[in-house]
Amino acid sequence: MVHYQARLDTTFAALSDVTRRGVLEQLAGSDASITDLAQRFRMTLTGMKKHVGVLERAGLVTTEKVGRVRTCKLGPRRLEEEAAWIERHRQLWSARFDALDEIVEDLKRKEKANARSKRR
Amino acid sequence: MVHYQARLDTTFAALSDVTRRGVLEQLAGSDASITDLAQRFRMTLTGMKKHVGVLERAGLVTTEKVGRVRTCKLGPRRLEEEAAWIERHRQLWSARFDALDEIVEDLKRKEKANARSKRR
DNA sequence: TTGATAGTGAACCATATGGTTCACTGTAAG
DNA sequence: CTTACAGTGAACCATATGGTTCACTATCAA
Numbered sequence: 001m002v003h004y005q006a007r008l009d010t011t012f013a014a015l016s017d018v019t020r021r022g023v024l025e026q027l028a029g030s031d032a033s034i035t036d037l038a039q040r041f042r043m044t045l046t047g048m049k050k051h052v053g054v055l056e057r058a059g060l061v062t063t064e065k066v067g068r069v070r071t072c073k074l075g076p077r078r079l080e081e082e083a084a085w086i087e088r089h090r091q092l093w094s095a096r097f098d099a100l101d102e103i104v105e106d107l108k109r110k111e112k113a114n115a116r117s118k119r120r
Numbered sequence: 121m122v123h124y125q126a127r128l129d130t131t132f133a134a135l136s137d138v139t140r141r142g143v144l145e146q147l148a149g150s151d152a153s154i155t156d157l158a159q160r161f162r163m164t165l166t167g168m169k170k171h172v173g174v175l176e177r178a179g180l181v182t183t184e185k186v187g188r189v190r191t192c193k194l195g196p197r198r199l200e201e202e203a204a205w206i207e208r209h210r211q212l213w214s215a216r217f218d219a220l221d222e223i224v225e226d227l228k229r230k231e232k233a234n235a236r237s238k239r240r
Numbered sequence: 241t242t243g244a245t246a247g248t249g250a251a252c253c254a255t256a257t258g259g260t261t262c263a264c265t266g267t268a269a270g
Numbered sequence: 271c272t273t274a275c276a277g278t279g280a281a282c283c284a285t286a287t288g289g290t291t292c293a294c295t296a297t298c299a300a
Contacts, residue, residue, distance in 0.1 A: 004199070005138045014135035018125045028212035034293080035246060045247060047204045049291055054287095068246040068297045078213050085141070086199045092148035093198055137258080154277060165258055165277060174257095188267045188276045245298075250291105257286070268275075 020051050031073040034065035134178035140171050151193040
């Protein structure tokens with residue numbers, strides 16, 4: 001997928017704001033209008049609309065306007081790729097440091113052997 | 121922890137750039153100097169230094185300068201909080217839609233019952 | 241019809257981001 | 271000593287971000 005990296009860019013960026021993470025948590029509880037969200041996070045309608053736009057572009061939220069109110073709900077993307085990326089990083093991180101540990105252990109063993117041979 | 125949200129902010133922001141994710145992957149393979157990284161990602165030393173700075177401030181990378189070369193390696197933070205946040209969101213997402221499914225199922229059942237009673 | 245309500249879009253503002261160039265320092269090596 | 275190399279910091283640039291106000295449209299309700 002060519003868009004994989006771009007998608008990670010926009011989703012991680014969407015998650016990098018405390019208000020937007022809050023909106024996601026709120027929507028996990030129940031759907032909400034722009035007005036609801038704006039009140040809960042103490043900002044103007046316009047400001048909240050922008051945040052919702054960011055979340056929507058990232059696929060994390062979908063909205064539908066009926067009458068004058070636009071209802072926001074959790075979107076189709078479930079942060080699968082993001083979770084996978086992070087998990088993979090954690091694996092590599094562990095592997096890297098396990099390898100380092102082994103080297104250290106190895107060095108210790110050799111040191112001991114060296115000390116023994118010198119004592120002889 | 122007061123800094124929890126701020127930390128999530130800066131780490132997700134650090135992850136929202138394809139170059140920085142690339143640097144993390146590279147460092148998972150082996151340590152590297154600024155020059156190494158700058159070459160691999162085709163940008164100036166100054167540019168790469170900035171990226172490394174962002175990763176360092178997020179705790180994802182540590183660096184040490186010996187002689188003229190600054191060596192970068194994976195840092196102490198293992199994206200634990202980020203992984204946890206994402207996992208929790210995925211849980212809530214599922215719960216939310218399982219609940220919706222139940223409602224839909226419930227509606228279907230009632231509809232059938234209604235149809236049966238009307239037929240009588 | 242009139243008024244309040246919900247959202248929208250443009251314009252604006254301050255600050256941050258991702259990148260560069262240029263001038264500089266410190267270190268290594270001939 | 272001289273030159274080359276690795277990094278650093280300041281200044282600059284274009285664009286993005288997070289927020290606002292203001293003017294406007296569309297809808298609901300009395």
